[in-house]
Structures are given as structure tokens and as C-alpha cells.
Amino acid sequence: MTDQTLPLEKSAPIKPKLSRDDWVMRIFVLGIGLWLVVTILMPLYAMLSKAVQNKDGVFIGLQNFTEYFSTPALFNSISNSFFIAGISTVLTISLASVFAFILCRSTIPGKAVFKGIALLPLLAPSILPGISFVYLFGQQGVLKFVLGDYSIYGPIGVVMGEVFYTFPHALMILIAAFSIADARLFEAAVVLRTSRIRTFFTVTLPGIKYGLISAIFVVFTLVITDFGIPKVIGGQYNVLATDIYRQVIGQQNFEMGAVVSVVLLFPAFLAFAVDRFVQRKQVAMLTARAVPYEPKPHAVLNRIFFIYCCLIGIMIVGIIGMAAYASFVTFWPYNMALSLNNYDFDLMDGGGWDAFYNSLEMAAYVAVFGTTIIFTGAYMVEKSKGFKFMRGLIQFFCMIPMAVPGMVLGLAYIFFFNHPDNPLGIIYGTLPILVIVTIAHFYTVSHLTAMTALKQMDPEFETVSASLKVPFVRTFLKVTVPVCLPAILDISIYLFVNAMTTVSAVIFLYSSDTSLASIAALNMDDAGDVAPAAAMCMVIVATSASVRVLHALLTRGIARKSQAWRAR
């Protein structure tokens, strides 16, 4: 047998035959793509098209937008939103970057405690600071004198609440930025006898530049899209997020709600785009091996730093503590005796204890199904071969939820799932739609966490399995999942806590049978039952906190069990 007799063209391109694994992976990739299209893209499309229709569903071009921009009561909210977001961002970033700097670059005692306290707001629904401020600075507030003639209801209250709510988000990004900065640069600066101030501006600041920019945009987006705080403490001060709510719930003007949503999407998308761009650069910095920084003690500075951290800590604990205290007071300010009366939710409107159980149930489903879908999806997109265009597209889809405010997503779901022609409409008004919208809402961060973990896996695991004729599914279950378990737990806890505390995406979608704890709190506050609202918030905080503790114990247990093979 000589080569010449072989019937093959010399340079015929080879068409690779796909293995069974390749097919299975592609089906999964398509499945995840379909999921994202149905739960994110199609609702958004429905919303965008609603913005250019009249009440009867007839296309009217930009007429709704013309109406919007000729109604001062509406478009004034744009500047209000930007004003609030701008001020809150400046305040949060200033406070958080100093805090992060201290935690990463000083030797003060109790850093772990301070960090723990600073992250507490993550456990609460965003309306909690609003409720707390009512008790602190409201008509009968204990600290009303601090504000003098100013009212807490309005921009002041909103900005304070937003700073409380976004502080931990900014802090986490900034801590990450500080901790990847290269110690060798600092050592070089010290050797060169650079003054501390100069070191700060020439070494520290450039080192955290990307983290800083990222934090700014994340905070800005959180504030401009937040609904809970302006709803509770905004008074007559309207912002975009509350406008959507008023248009939809108050006036049943869905088209105008869609228009406001589009207006709100703009800054959110822009901030998101900048953030992604910056993140990419930060990742590049991460991969270059940096030497961790070992802070050196400095007595005077340490004292100042310690006082600063105490002040911030006291404020955070004070705000949560105030709501906690108020929730136990029988009837503020007339009967200050402590009781559990406010926890008797079944006596109030809003859904009662059932709402809490619904929340628990929903959060559990979101954690289980969300983690499964998101992690499996990330795995398939990362590990499947070929199929480049599809995988790139899905990666892009996964990023969209980050840029879509919860209110907008919720409204989009109404348009899509409540459409009479949509067979999926059967889930409208049920618990599953709440689960699905919540998974969609928090998809991006979870997906990125999964991706980071997966990228740290040896890319040849799948190759080795293929050469051993082992289907990838077995490798996924026996190797990938166990090795990524910490990340998987992180994702599930993130989803659980957010599902417990979220208001914005679900506010349009719950029904009387599926009210949730956070919505009950909002509705009770709306109805004037502020103390029970505070009580409900505390129940949520307690639940989130318990789950967090459980998570910490689990993680530690896993760490101990896997110590043998994780050892380096």
C-alpha cells in the first residue's frame, strides 16, 4: 500500500467528526442559550417594543418619548436620579476607599470584625436604612435635631440610605484592588525614601485605579437603579426607579413605564460597559504575579485609622440596630415598652408570615436551580470545543442582566409573560416566575464567579478524560464540581441572600398568594405600619445572617475535608 494509491485529495480540508461528548455539550450550550433568550432577551424585547406602542398595541414610533420629554413632572426625575447617584457615589467611594485602604494597608486591631460589620448591609433589603432613618431623623426621630430644619424625607434621606446600602459593594471591589497591588512597588518606594503622601499618589492610586473606576460605576448603577430607598424615604422626591413603579402600579400606564425603563437603561448600560472594559484590564494585572503587601505599623496613623473604622462601624450597626430596636417597641413613641407585637405579621396587610415562608421557599429554589443552571451553563460555555460564535454570544448574554435594573426586568416580564399569546403565561403570578426572574436578575455575578473558578481548572482535564474514554459528564461530576465546590457554595449563598432581600424585580410579579417578605415590608411601610415593616426587615436580616453563618461553617468543613488534596 503506497500513499499515492490512497484516494485522497492533497489539501482537502478536514471536517472534524464530532464526538458524542461534543454533541452533548453543544446541546447543553444551546439549552443555556435558549434559557437566556427566554428569560432575558425576549422579555427585554417585549419591553422595548412596548415603549413604541400605544395602549392598543399599535406602533406609534417615538410618540411616547415625545410625551415623556414634554412632561416636566416626568423628565425632572432624570436629573434627580443623576443628582442622587452622583452625590451618593462620591460619598460612598470616598468613605469606602479609606476603609479599604485601612483594612489592607494598616495594622490596626480587629480588622476582621470591622470588615464583617461593613458587609452587614448586604444582608438587609435596601428599604431597611430608609425605615431606620424614619426612626432616627423622622418627625418623632431620636436624632431629629441633627438635621435642623431639613427633612429626612427627600434627597438627604435617599443619599444617606444609598451610601449605607452601596458601601459594602464598593468595599469588596476596593479591597480586592488593594490586595492585588504589588508589594514590590511599595518596597521600592520605601527604599527610595519616597514620602508616604507621594507613595500614595504615585504607587497606591495607580495600583488601584481599575478597582476604583469599577467601584465607581458599580455604585453609580446600584444607586440609579435602586427602588427601595427612594420609595421609603424619598417623599415627594421622584427618581426614575420610583417613576416606573408609579406609572405601572399607580396609573396602570404600562407604555410610559416602558419609556421610563428605556431612559433608565441608558445610564445603566453605559456604566456597565465602562465597568466591563475596566475589569478586563484589571484581570490582566491580576495574572502578573504580584507579591502580597505586608503592612508595617505606624502608631499615630493607626490610632486615626482605628477611630475612623469605629465611626463607620458604629453608624452601620446603629442604623441596623435602630430598625431592630424599633421593631420591638410596642407603639412608637407613645408606648416604648418592648414586645413582639410588631412581629405578628398575620394581623397586618402585606401577606403575613406566609410572605416570609414564600421568601424562604423562593430563595431556596433560586439557590438550588440558579446555581445548577448557572454553573452548568458556565462549564459548557467554557469547556465545549468549537462553536465559537455561539459561545461568544452566550457569554455576552450572560453579561446583560448586570446592566438591566431590577425594575426594568420585572416590567419586561409582565410584558412578555402576561401576553395572551405566550404559552409560558401559565407561570404568570406563580412562584416559578419569581424564581426565574430572580435567577435572571442575579445571573451575571454568579456566572462570573463560576467562570473564575472554572478558568483555574487545568484545561486538560477534559482532554485526559477523552483519552481515557470517560464521558465528560463523569469528569464534571467527579472532578469539576468537587474542586469548584467553594465557588459553587459562594454562588448559592449569593443567590439565596439576594433572593431574600430583593424588591425591585419581583415587585411587579408577585400575586396575593406569592407575596414575599421584602415586598411585605415595603407594603406595610406604604400602609403606615412602619414598625412591622422594620420587624419584617429584621426577620430577613436574621435569615440571611443565619444562612451566611451556615455557609461559613460549611465552607470551613469542606476546607478541612479537602485539606489533604488542596494542600500546596
Added chain:
Amino acid sequence: MNDPKSAARENVYLKVRDLKKNFGSFTALRDISLDVFEGEFICFLGPSGCGKTTLLRAIAGLDIQTSGSIFQDGKDISALPASERDFGIVFQSYALFPNLSVIDNVGYGLVNLRSKKEEVAKRVSELLALVGLEDQGNKFPAQLSGGQQQRVALSRALAMSPGLLLLDEPLSALDAKVRVHLRHEMKELQRRLGVTTIMVTHDQEEALTMADRIVVMNDGVIEQVGTPEEIYREPLSPFVAEFVGTMNFLNAQKGSNGEIMLGDHAISLTEQEKQKLNGNKILACVRPEDIAVRNVDQETANSFDVKVIELEFLGSFCRATLSYGSDESQINADFSINLVRDKNIEVGASIRVALPEASIHIFSQG
């Protein structure tokens, strides 16, 4: 034909024909054709980025070639996915499953095949014994040394008794001592099992000591295929001559009757080299260790006087930089310590050296 080696050579196990691989507009492999004989140990040797890994991955079906074909054991596997090909593979990173014990790593593929637990256990302990890790079975990869991890990866790759063993720089993550030790062990194991093996390396010493034949690659093409001795003794291109071992490249002119002129010195060539004379400008190659000093006098063929410019002590020998001719061209020579002492060679000294005919290779430069 009663030489067992040449009998084995009859049997081509892996046949690569006109292989080409593009990454977008970049061509990583061009016109690669290669025969690998059954039971042979082949090394792909070449500088970083020359396409060794790309070729290995094409053979494994991990990154399938753009065009061209591959036959394994007579079967056309050109388009088959990795899972339908017959090979075991060891990566530079070893890719051991970190959460599985050594036993589970080695038995990973077996569990899928054989139903009986005892059979799997028996085969795994056989394999571990083969690489001398019988007593490490219950440890996790992170608890093993680099060399032990490499051996676990090797026994996992051998577990399914593959027809072809592929190794991508399996020793490069180890430190020098361990590497030398494992070289012999792996070669020994391969000989014992008789498994056809392809190893990628950019370490020429590794290739020279382990391979039955070496495939020298450069820039996406095969420069030369041959036994280590052929590659070292008879390089077919200046690239191979330079890449493997150290080599003097001397500019010469074509002489009158089948000689070349190194400056004023006429240097004679073997009949074989004479055939290659073509054009006026000649590049003559000679290895430093081939330059003779002992028993060289005015009468010795190809001898001429040189001046010692520099002596570099390199442990077991000295590398001398010598200059010759009116333009003070330089040439390196390796002298044993003994020789340096006996002949009193020192910087500034004048000595007579000879370039033995058989050690000279020429490349015509037009």
C-alpha cells in the same frame, strides 16, 4: 533482514501525510509527512513555537489539522475526535485530578470499562508497581513530589494499554537531577512495554538520550528525521547543525579540486561532502570537540596554525576560542583538561590544529 530493529521498521504504526494547520491566517504546520514505526520512541525537537505541540495535538485529535491525513495502525483517523482515537497522553502540567487519590487517578478510565472492582484494583496496583509507586496509592497528587506526580500521570496514560503514548514535555516541570533520573526510567519502561511513543521536547539532551529517532522541527516544517547519531553527525541543514549540539560555522570558498579554502588553508572533504559543492560560497561546519590537536604536525591533512584567544573552563573540559588566517576568523574548540595541561595550551599561545575530513560538513550558499 534478521536484525530485529529493521524488522520492526517494516511496520509503520502511525502515518502522517501532508499535514497543515492554520490558526486563522497564521500557519503553524506546513506539509508535515512522517512515518512512525511500531514500538518506536520518537522525539519532536525544536525551538519554542515551532509547532511541536500543535503536531502532537493534531495526532491526538485535540486540535484537528486544517488539511492532511493521519493513519494509525492502518486506519484513517484524520477526522476522528480524541475520544475515538487510541492513545494515552501526559501533559506538562500532568493534569492529575486533584481531588482523587493516586489509585483513583490511575483507575479513572478503567472504572468505566471493567465492571469488577478487584480487576480494576489489580490493574492499578500493577501499573503503580510499574512506575515504582506501589506504596503511594492512597495519597493525593498534591502530597507527591513533582517526579512522583509525573509517574502517576504516566501510569494513568498507560492504564488503558493504548497503542500510542503521547508525551508533551513531560519532564520540563522537574528540576535537573530528577529529570535525568526519570529520563532513563521512562525510556526503560517504554522499551519494556514496547509502546509506540511520541515525546515533545525542546531539550536536545533529552531527545538525544531517549529517542530512537528524532524529528527536528522549525517554523512549522520538519527539518530532519533521523536517529540521534544521524542528527548529530549528519545534520541536513544549518538549522539542525546549530540547534543540536554546538557547531562552528566557518565561511569558506570553493577550492580548485574538490577542496574548500578556509582563508589560505585548503581543506579536503569526504567524497560524500564533495557532492554537495555547488556555488562559490561555502559554509563549513565542524563541532568543537572534533578539532584535533594531538599528533598534529605540518604534514597532517587539513591542519593549520591558530592562536588561542580565550580559554573558558567548563568543568570537565575547556572551550577555547581560536583565531586563524589574516582576517583573524574565530573558531571554537573543546579541549580536555588533560590536553590543555599536556600541550601547555594557554591564552596567547600558538598551536596547530586539524579538522579531520570526516567531521566536516558543508552547506553551499550560492
